Amino acid sequence: MPHSIAQSLEWGFESVGYFAKGGAKRLLVFVHGFGGEALGTWGGMEASLVEHMNAASSDIAFYGYGSMRAQPTASAGLLRKFLSAAAENNTSWRRAVERAVPGSAPRVYDEILIVAHSLGAPVARRATLDALQAGNPWASAVRLVLFAPAHLGSLLHERRAELGVVSGSIVGTLMALVGLRILSIEALKPGSRFLTLLEQDSRDGIANGWVDQVRARQVIFGENEEIVVVERFCEDPPEEIWPGHNHRSVCKCDEAKNAVIGHLT
Amino acid sequence: MILLLQLDPLLNEVAKTYRLESHLAAVRRVLSRRSRMEPGHVFRAHWKNVDDIIEQPEIKFRVHLDQLLGAVSALHIGGFKSLLTKNIFSGDILDLGDVLDHPVIRNYYEDYYPYGSPILARESWKEAVPARYSEQRAFEQNKTEWETHYRSFLHLDAKFTARSKMSDFLDLLDDYEVNGIWLEDLREALTKPKKLSHFLGRRESMQLFEGLDAFLMFSRELDVYLSKLDGYPILKGHVWLHFAYWYGNGGNNMREVIEWLWGAIEDQTNNKGEADRFSKLASSNRSCIGRLSDPLHYPKNLLQLAGSSLADWARSAGLMEGRPELRQLMAPLS
Numbered sequence: 001m002p003h004s005i006a007q008s009l010e011w012g013f014e015s016v017g018y019f020a021k022g023g024a025k026r027l028l029v030f031v032h033g034f035g036g037e038a039l040g041t042w043g044g045m046e047a048s049l050v051e052h053m054n055a056a057s058s059d060i061a062f063y064g065y066g067s068m069r070a071q072p073t074a075s076a077g078l079l080r081k082f083l084s085a086a087a088e089n090n091t092s093w094r095r096a097v098e099r100a101v102p103g104s105a106p107r108v109y110d111e112i113l114i115v116a117h118s119l120g121a122p123v124a125r126r127a128t129l130d131a132l133q134a135g136n137p138w139a140s141a142v143r144l145v146l147f148a149p150a151h152l153g154s155l156l157h158e159r160r161a162e163l164g165v166v167s168g169s170i171v172g173t174l175m176a177l178v179g180l181r182i183l184s185i186e187a188l189k190p191g192s193r194f195l196t197l198l199e200q201d202s203r204d205g206i207a208n209g210w211v212d213q214v215r216a217r218q219v220i221f222g223e224n225e226e227i228v229v230v231e232r233f234c235e236d237p238p239e240e241i242w243p244g245h246n247h248r249s250v251c252k253c254d255e256a257k258n259a260v261i262g263h264l265t
Numbered sequence: 266m267i268l269l270l271q272l273d274p275l276l277n278e279v280a281k282t283y284r285l286e287s288h289l290a291a292v293r294r295v296l297s298r299r300s301r302m303e304p305g306h307v308f309r310a311h312w313k314n315v316d317d318i319i320e321q322p323e324i325k326f327r328v329h330l331d332q333l334l335g336a337v338s339a340l341h342i343g344g345f346k347s348l349l350t351k352n353i354f355s356g357d358i359l360d361l362g363d364v365l366d367h368p369v370i371r372n373y374y375e376d377y378y379p380y381g382s383p384i385l386a387r388e389s390w391k392e393a394v395p396a397r398y399s400e401q402r403a404f405e406q407n408k409t410e411w412e413t414h415y416r417s418f419l420h421l422d423a424k425f426t427a428r429s430k431m432s433d434f435l436d437l438l439d440d441y442e443v444n445g446i447w448l449e450d451l452r453e454a455l456t457k458p459k460k461l462s463h464f465l466g467r468r469e470s471m472q473l474f475e476g477l478d479a480f481l482m483f484s485r486e487l488d489v490y491l492s493k494l495d496g497y498p499i500l501k502g503h504v505w506l507h508f509a510y511w512y513g514n515g516g517n518n519m520r521e522v523i524e525w526l527w528g529a530i531e532d533q534t535n536n537k538g539e540a541d542r543f544s545k546l547a548s549s550n551r552s553c554i555g556r557l558s559d560p561l562h563y564p565k566n567l568l569q570l571a572g573s574s575l576a577d578w579a580r581s582a583g584l585m586e587g588r589p590e591l592r593q594l595m596a597p598l599s
Contacts, residue, residue: 005278005279005416005419005423006416006419006420006422006423007282007423008423008424008426008427008428010428011428012428013427013428013429013430013479014425014427014428014429014431014479014483015427016423016424047413047420050416064427066430066475068475069471099281099282099284102281169481170478170527170530170546170547170550171475171477171481171526172478173530173543173546174461174465174474174529174530174533175465177530177533177534178461178462178533179462180462180465180466
């Protein structure tokens, strides 16, 4: 097996990593969406990746965060902290690598490929933009592949009570019914300040030459997408529409696994 | 390094990832004759005395023991057969087998906090398990897909042990007070609509709800994983046993929590139509927890084949209450 066994990561929540035994030139990070969890959103993607030779030189992280209640900007800040730790090979990351692959050379990533779903997409993009604006050297290595991204908003603010059903979260249902503010949904209301700033900063980033980092490499929606707005964001490539898939299934299917592996050549 | 020399590469990785040596060293410090700590006090049952408060550094050593037991379980599931490097140490330094057999440690995982996995591991290492169990275990481990399934278990366990919102909720389920809140407070909030908004509006209690949510999501993943292991009854049973403290011993509590949760949702919906929309979600959670907390579902074959080794644990964990068929299943063959 080219990768270590699964390693608990100390960043985010329920985050799990797999480290390449023969050294890694790429960091591959999966970021889930509403109510999703670090591994469950991706339908067993890890089993396909750790056995595939294309992924042999990639360290893989399934990053989990508090998607239900936290504001997306805050989630983006924490994601950026994790990316910094890994990309800058700080003490904690070195310790994680050493525990998984003893005697391994320090990691220097040529590419940081972020694969994100739904809410995870604007969170990942915000983290990238903030890193570029802050002058983090690793930010230039970021590339994005997005499944059902919520860049132009979600429809859930109109159907709050559906949140639990959509995300599979029984607690989410209760929160919506009791009338609790769910900050992640509020931030994804079309035209919200968070989304407006995201688009503005994305355009500025591209104008400043950060094209490869800000413009997604690939954008995919399911034909039956029912949760987020299906429209082209900024200068992203035209979206691919996969027949027969909806918001949740689009990132769990075999086509999703193949699409990710295709970016690892 | 002595423990790791005889393991195969995969189990060597598991031992390192689970920090077997450092947990073992920490527990040994408590058990050592030179220790100033009284092992029976450090590893006592906190629930025996309602006023008992476990302080640091006792908590630290208890966490080491819990993680050592988890490591033993993961290794046992992975086929670790015996500790081949016994008696390397001299004096009062104990090896893994001696630690697991120490009376204070046995009380901890047999009586105070019943956990079947280290019992089965210990009995296996002593070759004191039924032959039919060992044969089936060896048969499964030689099958092509066994290692893939074992690695999938390791993925799940890595998630379970990572920094998580689940941990506060699990402490609550385990009858600990968390930020001034007990399980009874959760029941009150969920069964009395007027209290619910106030409860959810507090940061500390909201964190517990998020932990509950995370635990339910993890449960669904575990349920899906176990449902796909039909050709591997021992592996399936081993993995169930690994998490059984929460689903076996804690199964009753979890079933109650689901009922409180669903009751709260019904109270909050305005009409039957709205309630019906959510009933599928509640039903799937109920079924999932129902399967995971039923010792006659996923672990049935394991409990039948290893019955005599685990019968005392099943009794201590309360699994046999109201289940005469389980008692019969685990009875030694005459």
